[in-house]
Amino acid sequence: MSLAAALVRAHRTHSQFAYAPDMGCGTEQDAYRVQADVARALDVSVAGWKVGLQDGGRIIFGAPLFSSGLRASGDSWDLPRGASLKVEVEIAIRLGRDLPARPTPYTREEILDATSDIFAGIELVGSRFSNVQSIPFPPKLADNFNHAGYVTGAGSADVRSLDLSNLRSRLWIDGVLAHDAVGGHQQIDPLVPVVAWASVQSDQLGGLKAGQFITTGTLNDPPVVNRAAKIEIEIEGLGRTSLYIRQA
Numbered sequence: 001m002s003l004a005a006a007l008v009r010a011h012r013t014h015s016q017f018a019y020a021p022d023m024g025c026g027t028e029q030d031a032y033r034v035q036a037d038v039a040r041a042l043d044v045s046v047a048g049w050k051v052g053l054q055d056g057g058r059i060i061f062g063a064p065l066f067s068s069g070l071r072a073s074g075d076s077w078d079l080p081r082g083a084s085l086k087v088e089v090e091i092a093i094r095l096g097r098d099l100p101a102r103p104t105p106y107t108r109e110e111i112l113d114a115t116s117d118i119f120a121g122i123e124l125v126g127s128r129f130s131n132v133q134s135i136p137f138p139p140k141l142a143d144n145f146n147h148a149g150y151v152t153g154a155g156s157a158d159v160r161s162l163d164l165s166n167l168r169s170r171l172w173i174d175g176v177l178a179h180d181a182v183g184g185h186q187q188i189d190p191l192v193p194v195v196a197w198a199s200v201q202s203d204q205l206g207g208l209k210a211g212q213f214i215t216t217g218t219l220n221d222p223p224v225v226n227r228a229a230k231i232e233i234e235i236e237g238l239g240r241t242s243l244y245i246r247q248a
Contacts, residue, residue, distance in 0.1 A: 003142060004037035010128035011042055011068075014080050017128065019135045028061065028202065031141035035064055036204040038142075044068045046205050048092070048213035050123070050147050051197040053187065054137060060196045061141055062203050065215070069124075069149035073241040077124065077149060078248040084226035085148055085245070086125040088218035089169045089179060089233045091190045093118050094155065099208040105199035108191055112159055119155030120169075120235035121215050122243055124148040125222060150215065151231075153241035165189050167236040169219045174229050179220040190216035 001009075003023040010017055025031055039046065048065040071077060079085065096116030099106065126148035129135060140146060156162075165188050171179035187193060194214050201207045208214070225231070225245060232242040 003139065004034045004041065007034065007038045007128055007143060008041045011038070014083070015128075016130040018131045019129045019139050023139070025139045025142050028059070028138055028141060031138045032202055032204045034142035035144060039064060039066065039205060042066065042068065046209075046212060048150065048215060049197070049208065050145055050215055051193045052145070052217050053193050053196060057196075059137070060193070060200050060202075061145065062197045062201070063141060063144040063147055064203070064205050065144070065147060065150050065213075069147070071149060071151045071243060073151060073153050073243070075151070076244040076246050078246050079226075079228070080248050083126070084224050086222035086224055087171065087173075087231055088123040088125060088222045089171050089220045089235065090121045090123050090215045090218055091118065091164060091167070091185075091235060091238070092121040092152070092213045092215040093159070093191075093194065094213040095208060095210050097210045099198050101201040101207055106195055108189075108195050111191060111195055111198060115159045117155040117157045118159045118162070118238065119153040119213075120233055120238040120241045121153060121213075122151035122231060122233055122241055123215060123218070124150065151241055151243045152213065154239055156238055162237045164191060167238070169236070170234045171220055171223075172230075172232045173223065173225065178223050181220070184219040185217055187217070190219075193217060
């Protein structure tokens with residue numbers, strides 16, 4: 001079975017499988033092709049993008065966030081019995097206009113100009129691979145870099161007044177504080193990976209479009225949740241976002 005077919009089945013059945021080298025996906029370009037094949041087979045649209053840097057910044061990557069995994073603040077998520085998720089506190093921006101691929105790199109100011117609003121988001125991290133810890137980067141990227149779902153907050157249109165590198169963020173699980181820190185982004189400025197990805201856009205799903213959001217990477221050491229729980233986050237200046245995890 002091809003990697004794309006195996007990922008499609010895992011998405012549909014909410015299950016995992018072991019990646020094997022004979023499934024292919026030896027390069028990042030292979031991964032982007034698989035991402036597109038999976039999206040088309042599932043008949044889902046791209047609601048947003050997960051972007052980041054790997055290998056000291058040598059690798060700039062983007063992964064689609066499918067509409068099927070999108071939740072609004074206050075919604076619920078069904079967690080299959082025996083499964084688990086990691087919870088990440090993230091700053092996300094929504095695009096007010098397209099950012100087409102071009103030969104000239106984008107600047108931070110251009111990204112801000114294209115941003116309609118900014119919000120506190122919760123990423124649910126979970127792989128379709130049962131052996132995710134031992135596989136190389138390209139198949140992880142093909143699996144949307146371990147993305148399971150995303151929760152969007154209300155947001156703010158005042159995108160220029162916030163010092164994004166030094167915002168305080170908090171995470172509660174069933175009312176118990178699990179994270180409380182200022183800053184914490186791996187690149188310090190959360191927009192660094194956004195600018196980098198906008199400037200390369202190696203995907204095969206149409207690039208960055210108006211109405212899509214871009215999540216910038218975790219601000220916390222993500223805890224594992226394997227039971228029913230209320231998840232709530234707060235980011236300074238961006239308000240609160242919540243999700244109810246239900247045991248399926």
